[in-house]
Amino acid sequence: MGGPSSTQQQAENLQLSTAQQQQQLESQYATMAQNIIQYGQNLQQPLVQQDVALTSGNPTAVLQAAGPQLGQIAQAGTAAQENIYNNVAPGAGRDFALSQVPQQTYSQSASYLNSLVNNAYGQLAQLGTGQLGLGVQQEAAGQGAGSLSTTAAGNVATTEAQSKSGTLGFLGSLAGAAAQGAGIGAGIAAG
Numbered sequence: 001m002g003g004p005s006s007t008q009q010q011a012e013n014l015q016l017s018t019a020q021q022q023q024q025l026e027s028q029y030a031t032m033a034q035n036i037i038q039y040g041q042n043l044q045q046p047l048v049q050q051d052v053a054l055t056s057g058n059p060t061a062v063l064q065a066a067g068p069q070l071g072q073i074a075q076a077g078t079a080a081q082e083n084i085y086n087n088v089a090p091g092a093g094r095d096f097a098l099s100q101v102p103q104q105t106y107s108q109s110a111s112y113l114n115s116l117v118n119n120a121y122g123q124l125a126q127l128g129t130g131q132l133g134l135g136v137q138q139e140a141a142g143q144g145a146g147s148l149s150t151t152a153a154g155n156v157a158t159t160e161a162q163s164k165s166g167t168l169g170f171l172g173s174l175a176g177a178a179a180q181g182a183g184i185g186a187g188i189a190a191g
Contacts, residue, residue, distance in 0.1 A: 033141070037134060044127060051127075054120035066116055070109055077105030 004012065053065035063070070081101045088094040 030141075033138065037138075047123065048127060051120040051124045054117045055124065062113070062117065066113055069112055069116075073105060073108050073112060076108075077101050080104070 050065045053061040056062070081098060084094060084097045084101070088097055
């Protein structure tokens with residue numbers, strides 16, 4: 001009688017199997033989480049690049065980042081000018097309206113650039129905070145996964161120790177009974 005009983009061995013095997021399944025599941029979830037994070041970062045990358053360019057202080061980079069919308073504002077100014085030519089009778093009124101188009105176009109462009117640059121700092125800070133939070137969550141999940149695996153392994157070790165302790169206790173009681181029997185037998189023989 002040197003090892004654990006079949007029931008104890010089955011319990012140990014079940015705990016070990018469960019711990020291995022937990023580790024596999026944790027690994028699958030970690031891979032899935034990394035893929036989702038990478039996908040999210042890829043989706044955010046154009047916004048990050050635009051915001052970095054806007055906050056760079058480089059006028060060329062700022063205009064390139066804002067270019068598509070500035071182009072639409074310029075097209076709207078050109079369309080407004082053509083509309084004035086087509087719908088307003090020649091004279092002082094049309095001349096005044098035409099003189100206002102460039103000012104309005106420049107004003108809209110400047111307003112757009114100001115809001116874009118000012119918002120870029122907040123967007124970058126928000127993205128950075130989100131990435132920090134995600135990193136903390138991943139770290140906590142990793143520590144939790146390690147804790148689960150350690151607990152499962154500890155349970156297996158405890159079960160083994162209890163099994164050995166029970167076996168040794170049984171052997172000790174057998175030895176004690178044998179010694180007691182030997183003492184009784186010696187007493188009978190002496191008597």
